[in-house]
Amino acid sequence: MNVVEEVVETRVAVQVTVVIPTYREAENLPVVVPRVAEALEQHGLSAEIVVVDDDSRDGTEEVCADLADRWPLRLITRRGERGLSSAVLRGMNEARGEVLVVMDADLSHPPEKVPELIEALDAEDADFVIGSRYVAGGDTDGQWGLFRWLNSRVATLLARPFTTARDPMAGFFALRRETYRRAEELNPVGYKIGLELMVKCGCRRVREVPIFFHQRLHGESKLSWKEQLNYLRHLARLAEYRLRHLPRLPKFLAVGASGSAVDLAAFALAMLTLPVPAARALAIWVAMTWNFYWNRRWTFFESRRDSLLRQYVLFCLACLVGAVVSWSTSVGLWQYVAFFTDRPLLAAVLGVVAGMAFNFVASCKIVFRRSEKTA
């Protein structure tokens, strides 16, 4: 994008962008677009509607061309690419609005609720607002079969570890563009882009506006069995993401604890064939290598692309110095501080803590410090 285009784009910035992903929704677009645009107009909100279509070839392009004469509509046609979540992200990337709203084209989501979602963002100081079926005042069309209802409920329950929202699976939501920019490692694997965004944008203040979820107006659902399986894959990836992004200290301590178990197990095994001093040395080395592996892979995962050999050597050195710190702290306390003379165990505990603290700081600042090129 050159400078002139950038200036033009800033000038035409609007308050709201409504992203509507579509696949074969030519019949619904002439209903949903005017209703959304009018609802926003009535609330004095300047807006654009971005339809992201995956080359439906059902007349969507012609319908959108007609609608664009009357309403602030832009059509993005993706060719050779399919997928609801990636379509939503594409629309959000090209949005000019300060607030982003995502909704389905099939009139399941009441267009008249869009302004309410936007207002809830500010009024309740929220960073994510859901048009929700499952809060008081919300409901779904009675014609929902038992199977679909159950399916939705189970899927919602499975999302519980990631959000307390009652309807986290909703495809009707609003967030600020600024919040969207915080997103890390978006991975539009499944259908649940709202859940993905809540987790990856670190949204803590999630609010829900009740909606009545209607049966789709025209056409058929594109939700397939494959998408249900994708959802499970999606949850597994979110779990991995969450686990990876825990604070470093508890991860480091957990690795250390597992290392102690490995140390003892290796020692017990080694003693079957080796004399005690050699078995002890071998077990310590095995545990140290174990700790190195998990710290590199998990605790300090951002540094996993740096030189393995360099990190390994530095880690072993840090452990060695850590052991000396631990030893001198405990022996020093025991020998020179009267309080510890009768409490050698307590002195040892403090030594272990000092050694671990040293290891942790050395790991952060030296061993796994990210080199300039990967930072």
Ligand SMILES: Nc1nc2c(ncn2[C@@H]2O[C@H](COP(=O)(O)OP(=O)(O)O)[C@@H](O)[C@H]2O)c(=O)[nH]1
């Ligand atoms: N761009 C794009 N939109 C899609 C795709 N699959 C579904 N959609 C749209 O996403 C919205 C929700 O899909 P829908 O089939 O109604 O799912 P359901 O409500 O869960 O049955 C609708 O506006 C669809 O047209 C896709 O692969 N690409």
Ligand SMILES: [Mg+2]
């Ligand atoms: Mg639908």
